Amino acid sequence: MRKDDLIRMWHMLDAAEEALSFVKNKARSDLETDRMLVLSVVKLVEMIGDAASKVTKESRDNHQEIPWSSIAAMRKRLKHVYYDIDLDRVWDTVTDDLPTLVSALRKMVPPEERS
Incomplete structure (x- = not known):
């Protein structure tokens, strides 16, 4: 795998973690009352999408266990809807989808590359 793809995947892993x-020890309802939590989590999900969009087609093709197009679609949605973000979708993405993404990325990014 190309070094720059490893770096981008490390950025994805870091942001997802x-x-x-x-959101650890938080509930979906916290997104209604904690603006800093919303802004932080939305930004991190955007960062995951930004990094994913720069991974080469070759690496994306070699790692089809990563839902590249879904990640890109979520980033686009968050970047362009500004004040109409679906907090249910954000919560589901972080709590349901990111653990699976983290697991896959940990297998792809060697520990020595995670710094």
């Missing part, structure tokens, strides 16, 4: 840490 951070988003998961932010």
Whole structure:
């Protein structure tokens, strides 16, 4: 795998793990009352999408276990809807989809590349 793809996947992994840490011990209802939580998690999901969009087609094709098009679609949605973000969808993405993404990325990004 190309070094720059490894770096981008590391960025995806780092942002996903951070988003998961932010929602740990939180409930969906916290998104209604904690603006900083919303902004933080939305930004991290956008960052995952930004990094994913820069991974080469070759690496995307070699790692079809990653839902590349869904990640890109979520990033586009978050970047362009501004004040009409679906918080249910954000919550589901972070709590349901990111653990699977983290698991897949940990297998792809060697520990020595995670710094």
